[in-house]
Amino acid sequence: MADALTADEVFEIVRAAVARVLEIDPATVSRTTSFAADLHADSLALVEVVEIVEGALRARVHGNFEIDDDDIEDLETVGAAADYAVARL
Amino acid sequence: MRIAVDLLGGDHAPDVVVDGALLALDADPSLVPVLVGPIDIAADALAARDARDRVEVVAASQVIEMAEHPARAVRAKRDATVRVAARLVHEGGADAMVSVGSTGATMAAALFTFGRVTGVTRPPLAIVVAAAAHPVVLLDVGSTVEAGPGLLAQFALAGAAYARVRLGLEEPRVGLLSVGSEDVKGDDTRKAAYDAIDAALGELPARFVGNVEGSDVPLGGPADVVVTDGLTGNVLLKGLEGMLTRIAHGLTAVAGDDPVVHRAFRKATAALDADTVGGAILLGVDGVAVVGHGASNAGAVASCIHAAAQAVTDGVVPNVTAALADLVARRRLAAGPPVMPASVTT
Numbered sequence: 001m002a003d004a005l006t007a008d009e010v011f012e013i014v015r016a017a018v019a020r021v022l023e024i025d026p027a028t029v030s031r032t033t034s035f036a037a038d039l040h041a042d043s044l045a046l047v048e049v050v051e052i053v054e055g056a057l058r059a060r061v062h063g064n065f066e067i068d069d070d071d072i073e074d075l076e077t078v079g080a081a082a083d084y085a086v087a088r089l
Numbered sequence: 090m091r092i093a094v095d096l097l098g099g100d101h102a103p104d105v106v107v108d109g110a111l112l113a114l115d116a117d118p119s120l121v122p123v124l125v126g127p128i129d130i131a132a133d134a135l136a137a138r139d140a141r142d143r144v145e146v147v148a149a150s151q152v153i154e155m156a157e158h159p160a161r162a163v164r165a166k167r168d169a170t171v172r173v174a175a176r177l178v179h180e181g182g183a184d185a186m187v188s189v190g191s192t193g194a195t196m197a198a199a200l201f202t203f204g205r206v207t208g209v210t211r212p213p214l215a216i217v218v219a220a221a222a223h224p225v226v227l228l229d230v231g232s233t234v235e236a237g238p239g240l241l242a243q244f245a246l247a248g249a250a251y252a253r254v255r256l257g258l259e260e261p262r263v264g265l266l267s268v269g270s271e272d273v274k275g276d277d278t279r280k281a282a283y284d285a286i287d288a289a290l291g292e293l294p295a296r297f298v299g300n301v302e303g304s305d306v307p308l309g310g311p312a313d314v315v316v317t318d319g320l321t322g323n324v325l326l327k328g329l330e331g332m333l334t335r336i337a338h339g340l341t342a343v344a345g346d347d348p349v350v351h352r353a354f355r356k357a358t359a360a361l362d363a364d365t366v367g368g369a370i371l372l373g374v375d376g377v378a379v380v381g382h383g384a385s386n387a388g389a390v391a392s393c394i395h396a397a398a399q400a401v402t403d404g405v406v407p408n409v410t411a412a413l414a415d416l417v418a419r420r421r422l423a424a425g426p427p428v429m430p431a432s433v434t435t
Contacts, residue, residue, distance in 0.1 A: 021210070022210060023208070023210050043160055047161060047163075048200060069161060
């Protein structure tokens with residue numbers, strides 16, 4: 001269920017996705033890490049992160065969870081992405 | 090062997106795709122081409138060829154156009170032909186996928202669906218060129234048009250792993266495509282990539298031979314693996330193919346329709362002909378995906394299907410994955426984690 005996931009757990013899911021897509025150490029990714037300025041993540045990387053996060057959260061909440069395509073470019077930091085996901089759960 | 094084929098990919102779909110699937114089947118009856126696309130379009134095309142019972146069809150209702158942003162389109166169009174084809178492979182309904190449509194969309198579909206293997210953030214497209222002196226793995230030939238030094242170093246590792254598997258080389262020689270063989274030649278990216286590849290390969294069972302030139306690809310120069318960004322690689326590949334066509338035209342002007350001359354030319358260049366060589370394979374994704382020219386004819390589509398089947402038979406994915414993991418593990422042990430590369434994908 002959605003309420004089984006804490007904000008910290010959602011952040012860990014996002015952080016793991018970012019680390020996996022960009023092949024970096026998860027420990028180097030914090031809430032304030034910027035996708036563009038710090039990670040140089042391009043649009044393909046961002047979409048891939050979104051796909052992984054959606055899949056992981058769907059599995060955890062046993063239901064539908066989607067991130068709006070129009071919102072992807074507005075999520076500037078990893079923390080902002082995690083907060084966005086928490087709000088939509 | 091079941092090969093999922095994007096019915097709507099390419100400039101001349103669906104006709105050349107269907108004809109290519111049937112050609113592949115004629116040459117190898119053990120193949121099962123699975124056309125992925127709208128059922129009605131597939132049915133009409135197969136009926137027109139009296140081939141309804143020869144090929145399987147899996148429904149997919151959407152197509153990704155060449156002008157669309159690949160990643161966003163693949164994400165938005167869950168029922169796109171390339172996405173369904175990738176899903177089919179991932180879920181075990183097919184052994185490999187082939188598309189002669191949008192390269193970026195095929196790469197994104199494969200990446201999102203198959204997943205990546207260790208050591209790869211952007212899967213490069215690799216092709217084996219039957220060069221005069223020895224085969225040459227050329228990559229990237231169109232997957233990522235802008236690649237920074239870190240990404241080019243990744244391509245070098247992936248290319249070395251592929252050469253070990255595909256060409257059976259214990260210590261592949263890796264070169265960086267530039268405008269001259271001296272280490273000071275090239276733009277800032279090439280100069281930085283020179284050092285990055287040198288450091289990445291280091292003490293690994295692969296040898297960096299420095300810069301190589303475009304002519305080293307068809308002739309077979311000092312490198313078994315030639316690394317470049319997707320833009321330059323694609324330009325080089327199409328330039329080589331265009332040159333073959335130009336020479337064929339020149340022969341016609343000189344020798345007319347002399348069948349002996351043209352037969353000799355075809356024989357001499359068959360190993361370089363896009364219609365017979367097969368497509369390029371995506372390295373670094375956990376599944377076989379082969380991409381062909383948008384302008385492919387039926388022969389080229391059939392060739393891509395055969396190349397995909399051969400890649401499955403050869404175990405290219407598990408073997409490259411293992412070879413790459415080995416190279417990456419050694420590299421990380423020696424030099425620490427890689428720097429995140431900057432890249433732009435079409």
